[in-house]
Amino acid sequence: MPSSNLFIRKLEAFHPLSNEEKELLDRHSRPLREVPPKQDIIREGDKPACVHVIISGFACRYKLIKEGRRQIMAYMLPGDTCDFNVFILKRMDHGIATLSRCQVLELSPETVLEMTEHPAIARALWWANLVDESTMREWLVNIGQRPAEQRIGHLLCEILTRLEIVGLAKENTYTLPVTQTDLADTLGMTVVHANRMLTSLRIRDLIDIDARNLIIKDAERLKAFSGFNPNYLHLKGGS
Structure with missing residues (x-):
């Protein structure tokens, strides 16, 4: 039976997880932060202190230019991590905001490191990160050529x-x-x-x-x- 935890479901799309690994992920999947629609989860220029995971709702990665116009560069859907290695950066170079009401999981750097001590979880997280990059490439083609x-x-x-x-x-x-x-x-x-x-x-x-x-x-x-x-x-x- 598929897990009710959408973070686990998403990672299992990339690599099988054992019951022990799913229990670890489930244990760290609380508490959740409720964020209203059209609100920043983290702003450009902020110092990232955790990894955000979208558990419900739609969020986006975006940039604002000087005139105030916005370019959305990615959608984060339920189960998606918002750059699981972002906490190594000193400052955010873009913002992440909700498009709808969202439930957001905040993972500390220590929790992420604990998760990545399990090879299957580490592989699934890395794979998810690589898919984020390949999706951005596809979006560039979509906007530029179609x-x-x-x-x-x-x-x-x-x-x-x-x-x-x-x-x-x-x-x-x-x-x-x-x-x-x-x-x-x-x-x-x-x-x-x-x-x-x-x-x-x-x-x-x-x-x-x-x-x-x-x-x-x-x-x-x-x-x-x-x-x-x-x-x-x-x-x-x-x-």
């Missing part, structure tokens, strides 16, 4: 795949607590353009949106249309 409609489709396919890993997507449907402003800041377009591209995907009968639920009506067709290949997510890569 047309706007395909950019959004590709991102929606990625979120579907990542949520399926932790059991939060069912029948190609998932909760998407992301505004059109967030999408625009993620994909390098205006809010108006993001709205038009979502409408176009709906007209093509590829997606539907019901309140905050994103319904992918034909996942294989959307993946083909958007050029989505999940190889950069390296699922079960460590097993």
Whole structure:
């Protein structure tokens, strides 16, 4: 039976864990910090004192430029660590903020070191970190080379795949607590353009949106249309 702990579920996607290792992770998965939507978890310039793990909700990695415009560089979904080796830095060079209400686990450097004394946990954490890097490369390609409609489709396919890993997507449907402003800041377009591209995907009968639920009506067709290949997510890569 899959663990109810989404941090464990995510790590097990990269490497099998023993019962002892899962018990260790579970023991260190409390307490949780409740963070409201649209709030910084840690700001650019702050000194990182711990590793953050998103247990529920959506968060993002972002940068602000001088004029106040925002570029979102990554989404952190349930089970994701926000740079598990970040505490070696003197100052954050970017911010991490919630997009929705989140439950956040804070792991001290000592706890992370204790976890990495277990080879399977260390391998899973390193693998997760490498997937973060490969995902950033894919996002660069997505923003730089794909047309706007395909950019959004590709991102929606990625979120579907990542949520399926932790059991939060069912029948190609998932909760998407992301505004059109967030999408625009993620994909390098205006809010108006993001709205038009979502409408176009709906007209093509590829997606539907019901309140905050994103319904992918034909996942294989959307993946083909958007050029989505999940190889950069390296699922079960460590097993």
